[in-house]
Amino acid sequence: MRKSIRETSKQEKDIIPIVLLANVFLGIYYNMSIWYKVANKMYWGMIITGIGAAITIVLCYYYIPVYGIFAPAWATLICYTAMTILAYLIGQKYYPIPYPLIRIAMYLFFSVMLFIIQQWIKVVCIPSSMEVIYTLASGSILLLLFVLVAAKIEKISLSAIRKSIRKKIAGNGGTPSSKMPGCNRKIRDTGHDLSVALLHSGFLFRKI
Numbered sequence: 001m002r003k004s005i006r007e008t009s010k011q012e013k014d015i016i017p018i019v020l021l022a023n024v025f026l027g028i029y030y031n032m033s034i035w036y037k038v039a040n041k042m043y044w045g046m047i048i049t050g051i052g053a054a055i056t057i058v059l060c061y062y063y064i065p066v067y068g069i070f071a072p073a074w075a076t077l078i079c080y081t082a083m084t085i086l087a088y089l090i091g092q093k094y095y096p097i098p099y100p101l102i103r104i105a106m107y108l109f110f111s112v113m114l115f116i117i118q119q120w121i122k123v124v125c126i127p128s129s130m131e132v133i134y135t136l137a138s139g140s141i142l143l144l145l146f147v148l149v150a151a152k153i154e155k156i157s158l159s160a161i162r163k164s165i166r167k168k169i170a171g172n173g174g175t176p177s178s179k180m181p182g183c184n185r186k187i188r189d190t191g192h193d194l195s196v197a198l199l200h201s202g203f204l205f206r207k208i
Contacts, residue, residue, distance in 0.1 A: 012069070015070060015073040018073040018074060018076075019076065019077075021077055022073070022076040022079075022081075025077070025081050028084050028104070029080060029084040029087055032088050032097075032099070033091070035087075035091035035095035036090075036091070039094045039095045041094060044090060044094075048083050051082065051083070052079040052080065055082055059071065059075035059079075060072055106153075111146065114145070114146055118135075118139055118142055121134075121138045
């Protein structure tokens with residue numbers, strides 16, 4: 001019984017990265033699906049959601065007996081990915097929005113690469129007796145690397161971020177957008193991209 005519980009616990013940990021990535025795509029879908037509300041074409045929301053539900057049901061029906069709890073996790077990821085792609089492609093026809101697709105893809109790719117590096121460090125370099133400490137340390141370092149690279153890409157200096165936070169704490173958060181300094185506008189405008197990518201970087205801590 002003890003072995004069975006350990007194996008089940010390990011499987012539950014292993015699906016966390018899949019579910020995290022699925023929720024990243026769900027967040028992207030929420031942003032990309034705004035078009036059918038603005039364009040008054042709400043029926044597209046029902047159609048896209050129905051397609052996603054059908055994908056999930058079919059994949060779970062056929063693959064749960066084979067892959068167990070991994071099947072719903074992968075089905076959820078495939079479902080949300082398909083919904084995101086459909087929302088973007090259809091939305092560009094009815095309400096075109098110039099999303100920074102290359103930048104979004106770059107963040108996702110970089111996050112996955114950091115996750116792979118962290119897993120390699122865990123398997124090759126971390127003794128089992130110190131797994132939690134080493135995993136937390138390596139994950140924190142890689143997460144900091146991600147933040148620094150993202151700040152470099154978005155051309156946001158750390159001093160500007162600290163200055164913006166101080167202004168918010170001091171009660172200056174109500175500054176009109178038109179009067180906001182260029183650097184603060186940049187921080188505001190890129191906040192969504194960074195938040196999505198930072199959520200995705202939760203991969204790094206899946207084994208804790």
